[in-house]
């Protein structure tokens with residue numbers, strides 16, 4: 540899927556641990572979590588987007604030529620990332636706006 544150009548307002552979700560991936564459409568201003576849920580991608584979000592549980596953690600890569608850089612983390616998200624020792628490419632999907640061409644790695648859904 541890397542070689543194919545994405546339409547405007549789409550990113551790619553890779554569902555782990557399978558190698559399944561799908562293109563996800565978003566509306567400008569959507570968080571990644573909102574877009575994933577609208578596309579019926581199962582992702583944990585125990586606090587409903589309140590930046591307090593960390594279960595919506597995803598990894599974000601920009602390996603595509605059409606990838607748009609995500610915004611920097613807010614102060615609240617950055618504090619959370621530091622407390623939980625997030626890797627450089629890990630973000631709270633409920634706090635990160637969707638951008639074109641991102642590759643999002645979504646961990647296995649745990650009910």
Ligand code: FES
Nearest residue numbers: 586588593595633
């Ligand atoms: S849904 Fe709880 S931190 Fe994102």
